[in-house]
Amino acid sequence: MNIALLGYGRMGKSIEAIALDRNHNISLKATSSTKSFDFSKTDVAIDFSIPSTAVSNIKSAIDAGVPVISGTTGWLEHYNDVIEYCKSNNGTFLYASNFSLGVNIFFEINKQLSRLMAKVEGYNTEIEEIHHTQKLDAPSGTAITLAEGIIENTEYKSWTLDNPKSNEIRIEAKRIPEVPGTHEITYNSEIDSISIKHTAHSRQGFALGAVIAAEWIKDKKGIFSMKDVLNIG
Numbered sequence: 525m526n527i528a529l530l531g532y533g534r535m536g537k538s539i540e541a542i543a544l545d546r547n548h549n550i551s552l553k554a555t556s557s558t559k560s561f562d563f564s565k566t567d568v569a570i571d572f573s574i575p576s577t578a579v580s581n582i583k584s585a586i587d588a589g590v591p592v593i594s595g596t597t598g599w600l601e602h603y604n605d606v607i608e609y610c611k612s613n614n615g616t617f618l619y620a621s622n623f624s625l626g627v628n629i630f631f632e633i634n635k636q637l638s639r640l641m642a643k644v645e646g647y648n649t650e651i652e653e654i655h656h657t658q659k660l661d662a663p664s665g666t667a668i669t670l671a672e673g674i675i676e677n678t679e680y681k682s683w684t685l686d687n688p689k690s691n692e693i694r695i696e697a698k699r700i701p702e703v704p705g706t707h708e709i710t711y712n713s714e715i716d717s718i719s720i721k722h723t724a725h726s727r728q729g730f731a732l733g734a735v736i737a738a739e740w741i742k743d744k745k746g747i748f749s750m751k752d753v754l755n756i757g
């Protein structure tokens with residue numbers, strides 16, 4: 525399969541290594557200096573770029589009739605617009621805030637724990653995420669997905685990075701050099717605390733998940749998520 529990399533930074537390069545290892549070719553390596561994208565030899569596009577350019581990258585692939593997956597975070601206020609664009613152009617699109625298998629299992633554990641915690645009183649929920657200091661967005665896309673999983677099952681209505689109201693989940697975003705991505709959810713009461721935590725040891729899990737998603741989506745039409753790819757949840 526021929527893969528276009530829309531973004532050739534830390535993730536683009538990790539994806540390239542895994543894609544080549546799985547006998548794929550890289551048809552395009554786009555960076556901030558790439559003027560236009562030539563998709564003529566591309567089967568699937570993978571966008572891991574920056575928040576301000578993700579939407580136009582995704583739409584370019586849809587315009588070219590190329591299935592596109594995106595792992596770029598920090599652009600989700602435009603998610604519905606992209607979905608409408610994809611549907612009206614009969615395109616193929618998959619977004620995941622986190623492509624790693626471990627985190628996608630963690631998303632399901634988070635939802636199950638939140639269902640249990642909704643049945644008891646006296647606990648406050650907090651999410652902590654830690655990433656490297658080059659990260660442009662806060663909170664992480666993964667932390668937002670975790671918060672949404674809790675909101676779905678509890679009385680919480682939204683999340684905040686600031687002082688939380690009683691119906692808000694506080695997300696603390698820490699930036700520490702070289703950390704690939706750590707997420708922890710804690711339920712605190714006066715009596716005890718319950719925590720679940722996922723720690724990425726490298727970017728390999730994100731990159732492998734993205735290549736697996738690209739292989740899966742190649743000949744499909746529509747809007748998908750990692751739940752479709754991994755058949756979990």
Ligand SMILES: NC(=O)C1=CN([C@@H]2O[C@H](COP(=O)(O)OP(=O)(O)OC[C@H]3O[C@@H](n4cnc5c(N)ncnc54)[C@H](OP(=O)(O)O)[C@@H]3O)[C@@H](O)[C@H]2O)C=CC1
Binds near residue numbers: 530554557558
């Ligand atoms: N969903 C997931 O599993 C994961 C998501 N991410 C997310 O992926 C994104 C990328 O992360 P990371 O690789 O670490 O970031 P980097 O900063 O290392 O890479 C970003 C890349 O995007 C390129 N870029 C900038 N503008 C454009 C443009 N207009 N068109 C095409 N490419 C462009 C940059 O070009 P240049 O080199 O010229 O600056 C660079 O190559 C982030 O949003 C991050 O949060 C990260 C890990 C996992």
Ligand SMILES: O=C(O)C1=N[C@H](C(=O)O)C[C@H](O)C1
Binds near residue numbers: 622663706730
């Ligand atoms: O920027 C990163 O590095 C990461 N971003 C994603 C996010 O915002 O959740 C996924 C992963 O945690 C690494």
